[in-house]
Amino acid sequence: MKNTITLCFLILSLSVFSQNQVMDTSLKTLEGESTNLKEITKNNDLVIITLWATWCVPCKNELDAINDVYEDWKEETNVELVAVSIDDSRTVNRVKPLINGKDWDYTILLDTNNDLKRALNTSTVPFTIILKNGKIVYRHTGYTPGSEEMLYEELKKHI
Secondary structure, eight states, X not given: OHHHXXXXXXXXXXXXXXXXXXXXXXXXXXXXXXEEHHHHHTTXXXXXXXXXXXXXXXXXXXXXXXXXXXXXXXXXXOOEEEEEEOOOTTTGGGHHHHHHHHTOOSEEEEOTTOHHHHHTTOOSSSEEEEEETTEEEEEEEOOOTTHHHHHHHHHHHTO
């Protein structure tokens, strides 16, 4: 019984540590300023974080599809979307021109060292999570047309 309690405590501790590691991961704004998810999410109860890259066609398709309905989502759920580019030092200079051409109404951050990607323990993009009060309540990998509707249904569960 003691071993079971110890094991449960250890798992809970690792979960809390992992969550803090995700929230404290250093990211850059497009202007080069440092920030982290804790800072970004402090004013919002419900936040979508999506990892994407300029070279990832499904990523751009997902962000385009969400952009079409994002204003309605914000109005109905008060959600904030943060799109975190995982472009590395070779391709990060493509992010700003792409954003300017897309007219996405999202907060865009840069994870050029893939620190957040590692902290979230994911290897592929697009990778999307929903944070409710700073806790991960939903995870999804990949994109197919219509996935944004599933994401919206998940959002509604957490308002």
